[in-house]
Amino acid sequence: MDILLQQIINGLTLGSVYAVVALGYTMVYGIIQLINFAHGEVVMIGAMVAFTVISMLAGTSLPPVLIVVVGALVAIPVCMAVGYTMERIAYRPLRRAPRLAPLITAIGISIILQHVAMIIWSRNNLPFPQIIKVVPYHLTSNEEGATITNVQIAIIAMSVLMMGGLLFLVHRTKLGIAMRATSQNQLVAGLMGIDINKIIALTFVIGAGLGAVAGVMNGTYYGIAHYQMGFVLGLKAFSAAVLGGIGNLGGAMLGGVLLGLIEALGAGYVGDFTNGVFGSNYQDVFAFLVLIAVLVFRPSGLLGERVGDRA
């Protein structure tokens, strides 16, 4: 029972990170029906930049939490700049091109970002300085029982906060109305006086900002950053977005959390169910299996409504 509880907590933490990354995919998809394949790389850049900042400040007497926050605050604008450049150079010129074209450029951008990051930060695993002291809180009276750490609490709280902020932005502000209008019909939105280029660019920028925070969370949680970390993370987050119903904000959050739980529980129990034939080293397979299963049985995802040409 304790193991189950522990896996659920780990899954929730993991899921929160997926959810925040998935938001980046789903926002872009919602507005221009493009899978921003390079989003995972943005997350990676966020983690890398934060790594540099945190390492630089780690020796100072600043409070650890502040250092991490500063790391995130530097990472966010960098990632936003990357997101904006990406949109401007690689996606905007191809907005009317056949579907395969922007997808192929996205792969190209993704490779370029990865290797530029590799040139800057080397191909090694970069250890995040463990400045925040991890404090486990026991959830049960049992001393050996399940725990939740302060880092986990912070990650979950942070993602809930960001999701809330995003929902507010999309549903309650003028910018959000413009975004929703653009996603419904670009031409008409343009006629209504919305600068759709600006709105689309902003969507990328906001998504990239969220990605940056996710990168920082991922880095502090696992204590490691690597120039290829964005790929699998991005793929899983995309699976999460599809699971929840791509283009749907609530769906991305639900999908992210569910995927995190599936992965944590799957990795925790697959050994027991298969008598040790498959172990937790198959963890990465679950996300893809979930993705394939969702696309086969319910291509519009759990919360998706419009099916139409989507699948």
Add this chain to the structure above:
Amino acid sequence: MVAPLIDAKGDPKKLWIGVAIIGFVLLVLPFALASIGTAWVRITNLAILFVFLSLGLNIVVGFAGLLDLGYIAFYAVGAYVYALLASPHFNIHLPFWAILPIGAAAACLFGVLLGAPTLKLRGDYLAIVTLGFGEIIRIFLNNLYQPINITNGPQGIVTIDPFRIGSFNLATTDTFLGLTFSGPIKYYYFLLIVLVVVIVINIRLQNSRIGRAWEAIREDEIAARAMGINTRNMKLLAFAMGASFGGIAGGMFSAMQGFISPESFVLVESVMVLSMVVLGGMGNIFGVVIGALLLSFVPEILRYTVQPLQEALFGRMLLEPEVIRMLLFGLALVLMMLYRPAGILPSAVRKRELAKRENGPVG
């Protein structure tokens, strides 16, 4: 190289002269390369393997318009089938002409396995699912060494048998008519023969009823169905055929290298093959061949020039050739899509299609 071939379409005499010249060059090539270094013959052989792969992927992406990002998985299946059936790992040593079809069939089976559930999906979803599929295959190859050791995990499989017909072994050195045929040179000729066969198959396929059906599906699936094309079977066929080509190429890779491990079948390789297809021109057979050769040779040439150049300029190596290679792939993908979306040698239909869409309606 191909230009005279195409220009001479109306003039059979010129065409045959062109073919004769190319044929002669290709026959002499390995000896010329061997005089620079045997490594270059090996590089050429690998380049030809990538031509196979690109042609296989071209069936899926170029002809049928289904973006497959996990193509290397089929290459892996072919390679592992060969390795398991012709190595001391299980102590099975079947002859290559028996294994290659098995490998092709296995890859074909995987192609259908991947294709069947994903047929309904639209292009970009399909791309992601195939990508995930490629990763799944790699994860399994990496981990299927316990409790039963099937793939030998990350260590890979070693001492794989070379191609052998009776006592004639493609990996050893022979002297014939006063010429020394080293292992790589013999493989080169073998690959060249297969290459000609594969290209002919591809050309015949493109202009066949099947090829036209694929083209129709690529252009407009609903219209294609309305015209009576069984889109499901045709798409499955594209997957199966592309996969079989990959499987055969994988088997040859296994035999040539004598060693394989999951390392050789990572996503980057899929992307590389895709870059070759895109660069050359999706759907154009000769374009794809050129794309594959370019992206195989340019990085190798870079490998030998970039390092001395950087050392001369900066006194030390700043960028590894490997990194430059990847950056080149990335740039090639982006720039090609932006400025020449139909590739170096665009297929006529693709060109028309891409030109038309530019002025199409919004959204």
